Amino acid sequence: MRSSTMIGGTSKQNGRNAADFYATPPECTIALLDEFGWLFEGLSVWEPACGDGAITKVLRSKNYRVFASDKYTRGYAISEVDFLKSEMWPQSIITNPPFNLAEQFIEKAVTREVPFAMLLKATYWHAAKRNELFNRTRPLAVMAMSWRPAMSPERGKSGTMDFIWTVWGSKPSLETKYIVAKKPTLPPNKV
Numbered sequence: 001m002r003s004s005t006m007i008g009g010t011s012k013q014n015g016r017n018a019a020d021f022y023a024t025p026p027e028c029t030i031a032l033l034d035e036f037g038w039l040f041e042g043l044s045v046w047e048p049a050c051g052d053g054a055i056t057k058v059l060r061s062k063n064y065r066v067f068a069s070d071k072y073t074r075g076y077a078i079s080e081v082d083f084l085k086s087e088m089w090p091q092s093i094i095t096n097p098p099f100n101l102a103e104q105f106i107e108k109a110v111t112r113e114v115p116f117a118m119l120l121k122a123t124y125w126h127a128a129k130r131n132e133l134f135n136r137t138r139p140l141a142v143m144a145m146s147w148r149p150a151m152s153p154e155r156g157k158s159g160t161m162d163f164i165w166t167v168w169g170s171k172p173s174l175e176t177k178y179i180v181a182k183k184p185t186l187p188p189n190k191v
Contacts, residue, residue, distance in 0.1 A: 023051055024096045024119060025149045029058035031181040032094070032117055032165045035143055039092075039115045039167065040064065046090035048083035049097050049105070052076050059094065084108055092116060103133060106166075110137045113170050122162035138172035141165075147183040 033040075047056045050068035053076040059066045067090065068077035083095075084104055093116035097105035102120055109116040122144060125134055143166075148159030165181075 023151070024054040025151065026054065026058050027147075027184050027186055028096075028119060028145065028149050028163065028165070029055050029094075030184045030186070031145060032119075032143065032167075033058070033062055034184060035179060035181060036117065036141070036165075036167050037062070039140075039169065040094065040117075043091035043115070046088065046093050047077075047095050048081070048086070048093065049095045050074075050077045051096075055094060055096060090114060095119070103130070106133065106137060110168065115167075115169055117165050117167045120164055120166055122164050124164065124166070134176075136172070137168060138174070139166045139176050140169045140173040141167045141177040141179055143167065143179045143181050145181050145183070 044065040044067060045059055047059070047066055047068045048070070050056050050070045051074050053068060056066050056068040056077065069081035069083075070077060070079055071082045073079040083097075084101070089112060092114050093109050093112070095105065095117075096119040099121065102118065102124065106118060109118070124130065125142065142164050144164050145162070148161060149163055150159045151161070151163070
């Protein structure tokens with residue numbers, strides 16, 4: 001597969017998806033909950049970039065109370081709610097932000113002083129310009145996935161990029177753990 005067909009890449013045959021929308025495969029959310037469900041236990045969760053409901057459906061199947069919204073109308077949940085302009089004060093946040101707005105999503109979420117998790121490209125923290133953001137917000141953990149999720153199945157069944165969950169507590173952590181998650185087995189017809 002050519003590198004230009006990778007998620008977020010552009011070519012004559014594959015441009016970027018509108019509004020940087022890439023649905024989260026269920027195994028990504030299950031892996032997050034397997035490792036960090038305790039952090040969100042008993043809290044309502046806001047999914048502010050819910051898209052087609054991929055993360056929300058998994059959370060609800062695991063009995064989390066979820067408020068799902070999106071800036072865009074995608075036929076799922078409440079639309080026209082701009083996370084970056086919202087004054088809502090959630091108990092926790094779990095989302096796959098638009099890639100081009102990830103830094104702004106992190107900046108907004110950290111002001112809420114609640115546990116939150118963001119699904120990011122695995123190389124997200126490798127940029128020198130994000131070093132200050134990382135050190136100032138100091139995540140609790142970076143959880144790498146030991147598989148490549150198929151975030152853009154219309155480009156093929158196999159994933160072409162690596163992803164991480166970055167997880168924050170309600171306050172910056174003293175140290176950040178690095179965890180490698182195994183791909184969970186999906187229960188048949190459960191998600």
